Amino acid sequence: MTYEFIPLLPLVSFLILGLFGHWIKDKAHLVAVPAVVVSLLLSLLVFFDVEGGHQTSFPIYTWLTSGTLDIHIGFSIDRLTAVMLLLVTTVSSLVHIYTIGYMHGEPGYARFFSYIALFTFSMLMLVMADNLLQLFIFWEAVGLCSYLLIGHWYERPAACSAATKAFIVNRVGDFGFMLGLLLVWYSFGSLDYYEIFPRAHESAGDVMNVLGPFGGTWDVSVLTLICVLLFTGAVGKSAQVPLHVWLPDAMEGPTPISALIHAATMVTAGVFLVARLAPLYNLSPAAMAVVAITGGVTMVVGATIALTQTDIKRVVAYSTVSQLGYMIMACGLGAYAAGMYHLLTHGAFKALLFLGCGSVIIALHHEQDMRRMGGLKNKLPVTYWTFVVGSLALAGFPLTSGFFSKDNLLVSAWSTGPLGQCLTVLGLVTVLMTAFYSFRLVFVTFWGPSHVDPHHAGHVHEPSKTMTLPLIILAVLSILTGYLGIPEFLGPMFETDAGGAAHEGGAAIGIMVVATGMGLLGIAGAYYVYVLNPALPDQFARRWQSLYQASLNKWYVDEAYDRTIVRPTFSAATELWKRVDVNVIDGAVNGVARAIAWGGWLLRIMQSGQTQHYALGMALGAVVLFTMFLFF
Amino acid sequence: MILYGADLLALLPELIVVVTACLVIALDPVTPASRRDLLAWLSVGALALCLGLTGGQISVLNVRVSAFSDLVVIDAYARFWKILLYGVTGLTILMSLPYLKAERVHLGEYYGFILLALSGMMVMVSGVDLLTIYLGTELMSLSLYVMTGLNRSKPRSLEAAAKYFVLGSFSSGILLYGISLLYGLAGSTKLALIAGAIGTRGADDPLVLIATILVAVGFGFKLAAVPFHMWTPDVYQGAPTSVTAFLAVAAKAASFAAFMRVFVEGLGGLKADWSLLFLLISLVTLVLGNVVAIVQTNIKRMLAYSSIAHAGYALIGFVAAGRAVGASGGTPGLASVMIYLSIYSFMTLGAFAVIGMLRKGGIEGEEIEDFTGLAKRQPLAAFLMLVFMASLTGLPLSAGFIGKLYVFMAAVEAGLTWLAVIALIFAVVSAYYYMRVVMVMYMRDPNPSSVASPRLVTSPALSFVLACAVAGVILFGLFPNPLVSFALQSVLTLK
Amino acid sequence: MYFVTESTARWIALAATLADLFVALPLWWLFDPQASQMQFTEHVAWITTPPIYYSLGLDGISLSLVLMTAGIMPICVLVSWDAITTRVRGFMAMLLVMETALVGVFVALDFVLFFVFWEAMLVPMYLLIGVWGGPNRLYAAIKFFLYTAAGSLLLLVAILVLYFYGGHTFDILALSQGTYPASLQTWLFLAFFAAFAVKVPMFPFHTWLPDAHVEAPTAGSVILASILLKMGAYGFLRLSLPMLPDASRTFTPMMVVLSIIAIIYGAYMALAQVDLKKLIAYSSVSHMGFVTLGLFVLNQQGIEGAVLQMVNHGITTGALFLCVGMIYERTHSRLIADNVGLAAPMPQYATLLVIFALSSLGLPGTNSFVGEFLVLVGTFLWSKVATAFASLGIILAATYLLWMIQRVVFGVPSPHYLPKLRDLNQRELATLAPLVLLVFWIGLFPNPLVSRMHQSVTNTIASMSRAKVAPTAHPSAGVTAPLLADSGKQLKTQGTSR
């Protein structure tokens, strides 16, 4: 059966590399690449199979049974899965290939391959899952891979703390996910999609008093609660505000990882989750609104921060945050197909951009600061041109994939009513910013005079074929994905899809025009500011000092968390330990012991060694007994 | 004319003991110092003979035979205690051999006195007339006074003897006064008649109450029950270790035997009163014994307090017998006391045997600190001590647990659960000081700088004693059935 | 024993424990998951009055624990192979005695026998800590001894009381069928609680654990964490729930609250530690909180999760202690600050440590997740808010463990220790490898294990919902009841005064 092999091959390569990597060393790619490429081909088969209308869902083995709880590991293959399979395997194989060159000669070469193989496996299992628990299991598994890969260079303190941060922030999201999961099981008695979705309507009316235990009264629809709780998981995984803080730090990991995990696949799992659970979300407008607004806010925040970052990867990272905001917003507005569509195109061009950054960084010997780049377009032609294509797609330049997907997304959003329209306006503004910062990136990095460290300036050259090839392929894809008709392919998945009503009416045309205009305007602005007169940025920075600082410091979110959560927790822990555990509880225990010993010292004083005291003691004892009998 | 043949036959063991005692004392002057061991072996042989006889009687006459015009009886109850007493006395003699030699007070009379004390105890346990019980007590006590002061070269030994003597005679005076009142009550000193008189006169007679309390005080002294215990630590510490062991084991057992007979057979009608009285006493006893033992540094003194505490535990069983309700009556309680004391005897003897072995330089190493690192130098001895300590704590797989189990079962059955709880809480306290000995032996390393690091004097006899003690502790811990059933059927003759 | 050389002693101990393991393993297949009664029973008279039997038996609950014990002990022997250099004979002897007592506790079907095994492990553990322990071992040892002894002695009284109310028998199964007055059940429950809560340990009674763990030799810590703590939880499950159903229900809120406090509080404590062993010790407090939580939500998922969590905790935390012990053998320091950056010099060790840490923080795909998930499911059926609070523990677990990893595994080692940091040798790998396999086996295929519990857990729950108590349980009850009331007061005061 082809389905099993798709995840199985990466798993096998992971096991081989994990157990014998010690001996395989730098032959690792010979194991990893073929495996994932084959699973890419298999998923292509599956894709066309599904397009032929064949959908299936079947268990593999029973994972756990307890009382009425019955959970099995299984696959469910439908259009959504097929698309995701394709995306994951494609990007993964390209990244595999790219890694050959990028990680060449690294000590952890084999280890790295084993990790990404494990990641690919987990991601595939995630998207193929046919029940929420399996989804959750691999949801955490991909988180683990991300943790391991961010911390790949464990000698770097920054990398380690980034890894830890990523995991813990995700755990916060998963906390909600877990509760949502339990609530689903509680109210549906099952975790399988095909059990839940049909019965979603039945429990549409159910309400639950969430303040009950605290004496208050606040009846919330159970479905809404479920959706919101599950969405917290998505917030964590897809780096939505307020849990977006881990993603930029995650850039400490090797660049291929940023491309694979933190741009194309894992971070989009949140979007996938919402889309996958569309039948539930559709029944809960409130939850939808929450999702949409979260997405909108994230979209804007990400963009504003991206404007001023100087670390080349961080710029791309924040643009990822912002783009994820788009997708989530779309899903929140019910435009699942549009969201997924953008997810796909974004996967292509964002992976491209990251890999481009990667080759720049390699070329400059791990230099990541934009301000020490510039004038690279002649030295790195391939990288440059592919990078430009990626940026155009990101900026939504006409006829690139990004153009179609973003346009489709905004149009569908607009057509969903007032909330959608407000968010659409925000989206249009964000388009402007997006175009601006993406081309700021291009111009500062590749154009203008070179600020490259003179040591390396001499021998900056295009990286090896294994790295440029994926760039070119991805560049092609970031154009091509616009013409594959993904929305039409996904359409049937989401019956209440607003995407259907997208491409007619004046609004659609208007939005398209405005969006394109915004994009072009942004590009032009970037050109004006960073090419024509490079002095301007500093002037702006000086004029709007506070704004500039705020954006540069990512709206001080990290600092806020550090002050309000992290430090208080640790100090509280220490205090609690010193005060309560050592002093109070253990103090009480030792106190009892001391008290008894003290009693011993006291009582032994009676034993004075004076015989007549002893006699007196006896006499007194007798007296006491007499008295006792006298009065009882 | 009455023919005493049968009576003499019944009292053959007593006769043997006494004759041997006189023989030993007579032979002592004519035996050279180097051959004095023979006297010890002679005594042990006599005891073995008695053991055989009394053991034989079990099967022969399983009824209550009264001899010498109902002044003494030979019943299962008495036989239980006698057998126990033979055993512990024999072991004490064997453990005295090397000890006295090391202490340079290896006197032949010593064995004579042990035997005389034993004969006194035998009279106590088989006496059913306050007169015989009193005389037995005195015979025992006088011998013990002398034995305590035996090691005159040590001022402590002498002081202990003086204190023991003064307080002992004081308490026996009190006891005697109580007895005189009981006589005035019943016109006789026979327990049966006293019981009858109490039955007719009822409990709220001033004579009865005063007499009961005075007798209780007198016996409380012998049992080392708080607040009549205060002689115990000093005497136990001062007396030669072998004598201490004899005091702590044999004297206590015999006193308990007589005590229970007097209060059950004689004053049984006053159950309600004395069970309350002894409830109070047992509580105070086990609390004080355990708590004060914690702060001791001298192991003999510590064991003295622990023996006080154990008396408290045994008394719980007795109180339970007094409070007992339902079909089983007081039997389980009384039996539990017998079981507890027999087990207690073995573990205490063993502990004292180990202490007696330990010598620091010329003198006896009796500070707890002297045991430091014993496990390194003498693993076997340390292990034995560990077993005895665990048993004294009452940990399972050792006999101590069985003893506590039965006592507390009796208590719970009598509805004294709260008493059992308190007793167990203080058993935890006791665990502290017992385990401290283990700690010192096993967990502290002997510091090489110490001038005279304690060594062990051992001998075949002593090894035999230890073997018996540890065998008793382990076997009664694993297979208590024989002991339990023996106690249960012996106690039935007590009425 | 004195004719045995030290190396022979090692081999004998290893052989004995392995033999035990190979005797125990077949049970896995011979065990009949459908059978509702005890299996492999043994019933021999021990004491006639009162009737006490040497009666043993296995059910689905004890099966996993017995197997775990049998599996952990050889590892303990192996890990002590080089670590213990003084008085090896004694050490190995103590280990074997421990094994007897521990297995005994899990299979005993007679209450007194249970208590005997329960207490029999005190002295060996006392010696393990006190003789072969760390610098502060004396305090830790005596603290452990008194703490646990105090609890279990109240248990003894409860056993005796039950004897007289339960128809003069010590048969655990028979007693589990009896019905007892509500007030009596309350006091008995408190007495049981005193014994079991200390062993688990539950929140206010946990302070012996860090000391004992820190001072104990590695094998001691492993036994403590893996098996000893389970005795308490097992006691709750095997004794408290079936014998005192009403009281158990009454006390459920208290137990749940205490468990949740333990979960969160333990995690906080772990967060504050600088000593690896202390950190893991407190993490055990937190994890055992999940166990008690699962037990006292009184439903299938919860209890099965709890039992599974016992096994998981045994595997994972045991392994973590093994890891700490191994690094301690190298650097002779348990401080996190001293052992940093182990990934580079000791990759295998680092990998294993990370795996166990992840398992400990309940990563899906590892064993702990299954247990915690089941417990949370069970708790969710009982109270959603409780579940929410309990889940907080999962976040905190991730925090303190990953922070530990970040400091210990990642980074660069201090040059002072670098020469000492050689990677694991064959023996050490042999000790850890089976545990890794178990971690993933249970994590990925928990059903074979869990399905063996179904029947037994169902029985337990069924016996809890048996007929309510009749007014007069037993002839002697009428007499003892009033006295027992104030006995209860005693219990209460004792219980709270500690």
Add this chain to the structure above:
Amino acid sequence: MEQVFFFYFALVIAAASVLVVAVRNPIYSALALLVMFFHVAGLYVTLHAEFLAAVQIIVYAGAILVLYLFVVMLLNLRQDDRYHRQWPMAAAVGVTLVIEAVILTAMKGWTTPVVATGTETTVGGTSNSEAIGDVLYFTYLFPFEVASLILLVAMIGAIILAKKDLGEPAES
């Protein structure tokens, strides 16, 4: 007539006893005890216990007290023998006991004991000493033997304790 005797003896006995305890000089208190013994003997006579009266005088006054005096002389002790520091407590004990005895008898009242059955030999028929001897050597033979043992113990014990050297050969 009897009452007069009784009151005389009782008065002297009580007074003498108090003197025994009260006077500082051991010799004086020994002598006071002597007086007390004589009057107890007298009391015995009034109670038709002639034999005991004789024994009282011979053994107590004649033997025991002389022994005491002998020792006192031997050790020629210091005259100033202060009371023990705890004398207030001792007094308190005494007083309490007296009060309680009074209360007890007051509360419970005094009932003369009934003459119990099964008393062996009556006094008066034969002479007192005859009766005692009769009982002593038949009924109470066993206690008599025990008493002899007690005396044996006392004798040898006294020797062992008071002997100057134990004649213990040095074994080392």
Add this chain to the structure above:
Amino acid sequence: MTVPLFYYLVLSGIVFLTGVIGVLLRRNIIIILLSVELMLNATNINFVAFSQYFHDVAGQVFVFFALTVAAAEVAVGLAIIIALYRAKSTINIDEFQLLKW
């Protein structure tokens, strides 16, 4: 007219109490022993009185034995006293406190 039994009891009670107080009061062991003798005599008075009252000679026999025991005790006691005096030329009991606590 005879003397009531009660009188004898009161007398013996007084003597006994005096003896007890003497034991508690005096430091000289010899006098303590004398006080004990007082206690024993009080007992004997009881016995004789009762035996007269019951016309039962057993009481007198008991006195006889008590007397014997008293004699024995005196022997042992004086021996101890002499030994004590040899060791620590005093017989004030309160000066012997090597053993305490």
